[in-house]
Amino acid sequence: MNTTDGVLDRAKMTAQRKVQSTIPVQQQVRAAHLMDRAKRRLGMSEQLVFSETPIPDAADVPLTELDVSNPFLFRQGKWHSYFRRLRDEAPVHYLADSPFGPFWSITRYEDIRAVDLDPDVFSAEPRIILGHAPINVEMFIAMDPPKHDVQRKAVQGVVAPRNLKEMESLIRERVQEVLDGLPTDRPFDWVERVSKEITARMLATLLDFPYEERHKLPYWSDAISGTAEATGGTTDQDLFYTAIGDLARSFMALWHDKAARRERGETGFDLITLMQSSEDIKDLIHRPLEFLGNLTLLIVGGNDTTRNSMSGSVLALHQNPDQLEKLKANPSLIPNMVSETIRWQTPLAYMRRVAKQDVHFGGQFIRKGDKVVMWYASGNRDERQFEDPDAFVIDRPNARNHMSFGFGVHRCMGNRLAEMQLRILWEEILARFDRIEVIGEPTYVQSNFVKGYESMTVQVTPKAQ
């Protein structure tokens, strides 16, 4: 980033903070969009565009130049060897130059856990993705204690185990509907028909979002988490602003609608109602950037993660038919298979921190202000923690020790919901299908953050009656 750009950016942040309480959120999104467009026209900033080229083998790259921020690393299957080399040769690794600026990579299980557990030194602020966000929304995943604790506590009840228990039969019904509607006589896209559909239905329910418009939720989620500047994705900036503007408009309307219904005495146990009944955040609507941030967090957090684990479980069991047979012979292994899937898939590859002070860590000197990336995808394949880590073993004894949910105060709030959705999905799959065959290769998302699938063609074989 050049100096003028830096100054402008800081001015933008200060201005955003000042106006956040007075200007409606849609206008703020629009203003940020116009600002970015103007900067692009004036040649002051360029949109990052990534074009795919074959990634060299890890062994052929000088260690200091090994770049794990390449958004094609997962798609090209190079991530195993890149992260293995970092774990073995430079577990706390500094890359001086990347499209996202310089950053440290932490790649061993124990080191990642240590960073995650030290929010006093490694701050989650201002954001947890490697790159630059087009608009500075505020979300509690990217806040440090104590502010984080207040906002999280206000909403976590909706996915607390007690509430989930009551939702189990509803989740099961929705999963059954989706599975019963699948064609058995021809191939179809599992991502579109199952993984996306089930997560959208659940998210619409949790948010009390209009059910018939539920497909907007994964659309927004993908568009918002997928800008090139943020994660190396394919969303261009205009699309980003359109999506986040739509999201803002919809949820402002939903918030006011819920408030009116609450006044008429309607009750609910959805996220919006919970926010409105919390003393600490009932006025969130008057802090638009926080409002937008926390909703974006819940939508993105509840989307990519579960969706890609659902697709990942089908792929892993297709590639490991012995494990599928083991599962069919002993369905009580489903919960452990779910944990093993979440380890094996690691749907979000990392979380980012920023050093709040100079610190010696793992034999390296990390300076105040440096970006530090905890690569969960690597920790979950660390030979020091997991035996034969690349193998998919549904009865792996320590599968639950995976780090896909993170550790410490930011540990995934929706972990039990995610596990429950995956468990129910497989209980219902085993009741219906003999096998799910993946045809050809799935296509992978372009991103250094989301480790997931765009599409996966499958053919299901119903169980013999």
Next chain:
Amino acid sequence: MATVTFVEHDGTVHQVDHDEDGSLMEIATNHAVPGIEGDCGGEAACGTCHVIVTDEWAGTVGPRTGREQQMLEMSPECEANSRLACQVAVSSAMDGLKVRLPEFQM
């Protein structure tokens, strides 16, 4: 040989005889006590080994640490005597220790 008693939320009692010095979480998971998960392996990092120490043992077991506090506060079932079992060191001298389990782990 010492005994630890775990009482599940529904009242089911699990009495574990052990002769190892270790954390309460390790004793529970080594003896397959249901409802204690220990996802992070014992680093007070996940909050899935929450127990509530009975009043008569609270003094002996001692108070929770700062990091434990942060994790436990996120649980709606956190009580004054709540601890993370992985941070409770059990010795054979603590014969008769009794703890309750919450209804759910985080």
